Amino acid sequence: MAATPGAILRVHLRADGLRAGQTPHPDPDGFPGGRALAVLETLPFAALPATHPDAPFCLFGGPLSGVAAPLCGRAVAAALSPLTDTFFDAQIGGRAAFELAKSGLTGLVLTGRAAVPSGLHIEDGQARLVPCPAAPELTATRLATHLAQGSPHPGALVCVGPAAWSGSPLAGLVYGPVAGVTRGGLGLVLAAKNIAYLAIRGTGRVPVADPAGFSSARADIMRLVAASPALAGAHGIGRFGTAALLDLTDARSMTPTANFQKTRFAAHKSVNAPALSRLFAPRRVGCRACHLRCGRVAGDGRPLPELDALSHFTALLENPCPHTALAANALCLDLGLDPVSTASALACRAEITGRSPDAPALPSLIADMAHGRGPGRETACGPAAFAARSGRPGAAMAVKGLPLPAFDPRGGYGLALSFAVSTRGGCHLRALAIGHELLRKPVATDRFDFAGKARIIVQSENALAAMDSLVACPWLALAASLEELAAAVSAVTGRPATPAGLARAGARTVYAERLINARRAAGPAPDDLPPRFFADPGTPGEDFAVPPLDRTAFLAARAAYYRIRGLSPQGLPLPETAGELGLPWTA
């Protein structure tokens, strides 16, 4: 017997409080949850400014939330982005997805604006607004302490920090158990609604339609994870966290160094994952329902940086000191700044001014960015805006305004294409091309060749979008496929799910994101890479060269991607493709 999917809690904030109500899940097969559902909710408001009160802020779990599906304990937060001017979704760890599911909810849609900075409490599906006028002055740590008042909140806490209140588009959402910060300016969106935090708690049980079938599907996923060297191997993410990949990017000459002017960092061995393990003897932490537990916390309680933050606070800034990197990352998390974008903005500034930040100066630079003080105010707008204002747009290593992560695209042509066409800007998790181009799974592809990459990127984007809609951690794609996840969805929901059906839901999601981006007032940002990658070579490897990307080959691959995706030659959505995917079309 099919289980009833969780409802959607709709909260509209007003000067006199809030208006809340629940509506049924609109389309559990077509838009299962997470990213897909957030796209569906955002589509009618695609033309609004990101911080407009009527622009929705979404927080969704999915059909696998709240049950013990391996690596499926995350939620998705999404909104129109003030940084990228696109639809922007981000997975958040911790227990938000579990608490939503235990509240009988698939998720939350938030609109309007509260009269004063407030917290939004959701307990078993009921919303309550709690004024918190002191919030703009509080760091994430102090806010949590302020709320705890002697005992920690028993549910999930998602909050913003001072960076959001100062108006930085680098401001993210801070989530636990060990603080992580989302990208894309989602913190600024929440602050624009005068919401300082979301406190979510549920006490119900999450139904599973077919427990035996779920147990079997779960065992299959666990077996595949155990067999994945990248996840569960002796040098994998399960042992070292995502920082394990730093040695790999060095070996492949793909470590962004000195603001992507070089691609190898000579001091990488002093800051790699084994070095951090020796220095900080971290303990493992992770999301609910994840046995890999890829988070790491030092003895003093500070989280160790994940790969992108670690790489950017060391190699990108040419900083060989792991202590400085750990401190900078921890400060960003406390101030609600996306550490990856923060480091990228500082590296961009260093290139333009010709002055790299001294290690001792990093904390004050970061604090100035978060509080909008002095020169930090300009840097806090992000590298794209900063470089444009400085008359050096080519120094911004970003796509659609989103600073690139810790992988140089000259070292992986599928990765390069995926950065360019990603609907939320330069992100390696949209198509996870590093799976086949770096980690050589499920099969190694020639990382220096565009041949066949357009189709692979389309297929991978669809699969990853489907996983974002269930909600499954993208790293799970290194072990399991939609085949195993479809079996789990069928067992939990009691409705038949197939890999092809999930992939189609993923394709629908990506296309809907293209529809939203095309309706932005300024028009869609170009699917392109910074010119540096077409002009300058990377640092050679031990026995291979890293040439600049061939512009003609890149454009041909992008054109192939457009054709396979059913877009116009300019990359714009077409009514016939939208119709085939069951998406509404307005010119």
Next chain:
Amino acid sequence: MDRLIARYAEKLVRAGLCAPGDAALCARDDAFFTHPADPAHPGVRFATALAESLGSGAAILLRPSPPYRAAAAHFARAALSGADGPAAVFPRDCETRTFFHDLPVLPVPGWPPTDPRSVSLAAAALSRRKGVLFADGSMAAPGPMILEQAFVTVSSMCFAVAVAFFSDYLAGQRLGAITPDMARTMDTVLAGLPGLPPLPDTAPALAAGPFADAASARRAMARAGRLTVESGLVDSAFGNVSALVDGILLISQTGAALDELEGRIDACPLDDSSCAALTASSEFTAHARIVSETPARVVLHGHPKFSVILSMDCDAENCPERRQCHTSCRACRFVCGTPVVPGEVGCGPRGLARTLPPALHRHTAAMVLGHGVFTVDDTDFNRAFAAMLELEKTCRDEVLERVKKS
């Protein structure tokens, strides 16, 4: 893409897997590219329809060389004659057991694929398996992402049916159970063997060690790997190779073709100071333990057919480990003077990372049952390569001698 397809078509011929013109390949990005280029070619029509049906990026339809085709057709006949439902072949070699489970058999000819049900039958079988056999011994495989996946699958299927056929024949000889069909098939197989790439008479000279630096070791590894493939000592161009230089194990990457190692060698410190082994060969732990626990400084691993056949050839009767000998065999076995050990891929409790190093303490070569051969040396690849070549030649002669006795 045309270049890529032509390269794989040429690799199939060079490996002796098929004659020129006996394979149809397709791969696509936003449009199909095929070999042969003629879209009306029956094999091309089948391959593109199969890829389209499965949503795959590539596909290969192969009419194998006579020895492989004869063995495959033999198994297909046996499977189809005894099957109430879907027919399949169950080879026992390591590759098939680990990655393919079984090989489905379709009751229609594959070359040319004249039956109108060919695509739908193949697509249905390939929705749960990596490759299929046709009744006439031809075979097909999709590449879900890229053509290399299809190439690896058809290559491994050829290896699997050849090893399985010789293994069954040797066992049948001992039991006096050679059927007329087996005998006829063996005649065809033996007649076709001279058409496959021959083993070299002598081992060519390789770079002399000890290696002065990592760069020279990498070059030596690439050369040794290429020779291993060219000499037919490995299927699918897989296998792995390593060299220890200054405490760093240089090792081929997982999934790297042994004849294309340039840029595909990982430098892995053995002092736990790096995660570089994340993409190293899945046999990294075995290589690391060999160079740590024995005097060996280089390791070469291949899958020579006749060595694998003899590693699985056992005359023990009523053995309690009969179905589990690849992991549980406790006998102290030698083939042509070379120790044979059980062990699964990887470093699990029954992994070859545990069984192999002790066997290489006093031997230059060791066989992993049903899997392949590891050879070592304390200086360079000359003796390691020569040991593998000599072992395979000896095993080949031994197998053919025994076959001819019947």
